Amino acid sequence: MSTVARRNIIHRLINASQHTxxxxxxxxxxxxxxxxxxxxxxxxxxxxxxxxxxxEYAFEVAASNLRFGDGVTMxxxxxxxxxxxxxxxxxxxxxxxxxxPMQMAIESLDSQPGLSYEVYDKVVAEPTEDSWRDAIAWARxxxxxxxxxxxxxxxxxxxxxxxxFTVYKDADLMDFINAPIGKGLPISDKLRPLIAVPTxxxxxxxTTGTAILDIPSKSFKTxxxxxxxxxxxxxxxxxxxDSCPTAVHISAGLDVLFHSLESYTAIPYYERTPRPxxxxxxxxxxxxxxxxxxxxxxALRQTVNYxxxxxKDREDKEAKQQMLLAAAFAGIGFGNAGVHLCxxxxxxxxxxxxxxxxxxxxxxxxxxxxxPHGISVALTGPSVFRFTSPSSPDRHREVLAIFxxxxxxxxxxxxxxxxxxxxxxxxxxxxxxxxxxxxRGLKAIGYTSADLPRLVxxxxxxxxxxxxxxxxxxxxGEDGREALTGILExxxxx
Numbered sequence: 001m002s003t004v005a006r007r008n009i010i011h012r013l014i015n016a017s018q019h020t021x022x023x024x025x026x027x028x029x030x031x032x033x034x035x036x037x038x039x040x041x042x043x044x045x046x047x048x049x050x051x052x053x054x055x056e057y058a059f060e061v062a063a064s065n066l067r068f069g070d071g072v073t074m075x076x077x078x079x080x081x082x083x084x085x086x087x088x089x090x091x092x093x094x095x096x097x098x099x100x101p102m103q104m105a106i107e108s109l110d111s112q113p114g115l116s117y118e119v120y121d122k123v124v125a126e127p128t129e130d131s132w133r134d135a136i137a138w139a140r141x142x143x144x145x146x147x148x149x150x151x152x153x154x155x156x157x158x159x160x161x162x163x164x165f166t167v168y169k170d171a172d173l174m175d176f177i178n179a180p181i182g183k184g185l186p187i188s189d190k191l192r193p194l195i196a197v198p199t200x201x202x203x204x205x206x207t208t209g210t211a212i213l214d215i216p217s218k219s220f221k222t223x224x225x226x227x228x229x230x231x232x233x234x235x236x237x238x239x240x241x242d243s244c245p246t247a248v249h250i251s252a253g254l255d256v257l258f259h260s261l262e263s264y265t266a267i268p269y270y271e272r273t274p275r276p277x278x279x280x281x282x283x284x285x286x287x288x289x290x291x292x293x294x295x296x297x298x299a300l301r302q303t304v305n306y307x308x309x310x311x312k313d314r315e316d317k318e319a320k321q322q323m324l325l326a327a328a329f330a331g332i333g334f335g336n337a338g339v340h341l342c343x344x345x346x347x348x349x350x351x352x353x354x355x356x357x358x359x360x361x362x363x364x365x366x367x368x369x370x371x372p373h374g375i376s377v378a379l380t381g382p383s384v385f386r387f388t389s390p391s392s393p394d395r396h397r398e399v400l401a402i403f404x405x406x407x408x409x410x411x412x413x414x415x416x417x418x419x420x421x422x423x424x425x426x427x428x429x430x431x432x433x434x435x436x437x438x439x440r441g442l443k444a445i446g447y448t449s450a451d452l453p454r455l456v457x458x459x460x461x462x463x464x465x466x467x468x469x470x471x472x473x474x475x476x477g478e479d480g481r482e483a484l485t486g487i488l489e490x491x492x493x494x
Contacts, residue, residue: 077108089144153203202252204331206234221347247363254374260300285338296333348458357446383490389422391470
């Protein structure tokens with residue numbers, strides 16, 4: 001780790017203590033100790049709901065238990081048997097159902113006498129309201145007590161939703177969908193055990209409490225985010241990405257890249273408003289923080305190093321293993337810090353595709369138009385980080401150094417004026433994406449400048465992530481709309 005990186009982490013830890021509102025640790029006045037009444041009142045404000053809009057003062061760290069190993073999927077039957085399940089619901093998709101990861105999982109389940117399970121293999125790539133409702137109905141009707149997800153992010157997210165709505169039997173889908181699209185109700189009941197076995201190195205869904213779906217009627221994606229959704233255990237098996245086509249490796253890896261970049265450059269947690277009146281309302285996406293930073297920057301460095309190797313040779317075992325680790329580490333990073341603009345704009349980019357450009361990305365086994373999630377996130381990347389750079393030049397300089405395979409102390413990086421870091425980073429990210437063979441901007445997949453108002457309109461409801469975006473101002477006001485339009489204009493081509 002570079003000297004600058006270590007210094008930044010120390011600085012963030014100091015900020016963490018200085019921005020806490022707890023007078024025991026955050027007091028800046030020597031005379032404060034003498035004012036017991038003031039301290040008591042301050043403590044009372046932290047312990048009871050507050051009426052004024054105050055900034056956050058704390059952050060939480062939550063992640064699933066994780067197990068890493070070559071062939072470790074074969075342990076999943078014993079794990080579930082140890083939990084004394086009534087019946088296990090195994091979730092997968094029609095493609096993974098035929099592949100080695102699912103074969104290993106079923107063999108492991110069959111090895112345990114008396115372990116009852118049923119398989120749901122109808123999960124669709126890029127799940128929708130309808131596909132979630134079908135999976136939820138199946139889980140409810142089959143009396144599922146424990147869940148096993150074997151697949152990519154779509155499978156794991158669908159299993160999370162089925163788990164949630166099996167516990168909340170009378171709830172409607174929109175009750176827990178993120179506000180303002182849904183009600184965004186807190187999840188207070190304990191969900192059932194879920195073991196997640198990823199077969200792509202991308203979403204990091206095995207570590208997070210996030211589940212994403214497409215809302216076709218609104219032409220964008222949204223989701224549910226709650227720590228209660230995170231899997232009980234994530235099984236990260238080095239064999240499970242061997243069957244991925246190169247196109248899937250690249251798209252999934254780009255998700256890792258931008259999870260890392262966005263979480264590392266999100267607003268600091270202590271700048272987020274409002275402070276929750278009750279800890280149960282503290283969001284999973286909290287803003288950048290000292291713990292998430294460590295996971296995010298490591299994952300970013302690994303992805304820049306190893307994703308091009310996987311793209312060049314899908315048999316590169318070391319590169320695939322490192323990408324699986326990076327996906328999990330990035331999941332811990334963004335699962336506690338959040339993402340922002342690239343993900344917020346990716347939802348209408350992919351959602352509007354079905355009625356608009358109808359782009360179908362090469363290498364995906366599907367009959368319908370699809371912009372894979374990682375591709376939709378990456379298309380705006382160069383433009384986004386040119387925009388966010390002024391908010392934290394040192395962080396963006398650190399990111400630039402990683403793309404340039406050097407350190408911030410390198411004169412080639414350190415001498416760049418703060419005001420120019422964004423332009424250099426734009427070029428570095430664009431060059432990286434170009435090396436992976438990505439479409440060169442939104443125009444390359446069929447969007448035009450005439451589509452920008454609809455893309456902006458589809459981005460504005462994504463408050464869960466936009467509220468973590470640095471430098472955008474009032475997201476729902478005119479300044480937010482103007483900023484989003486400018487970023488999307490800059491993403492039309494590069």
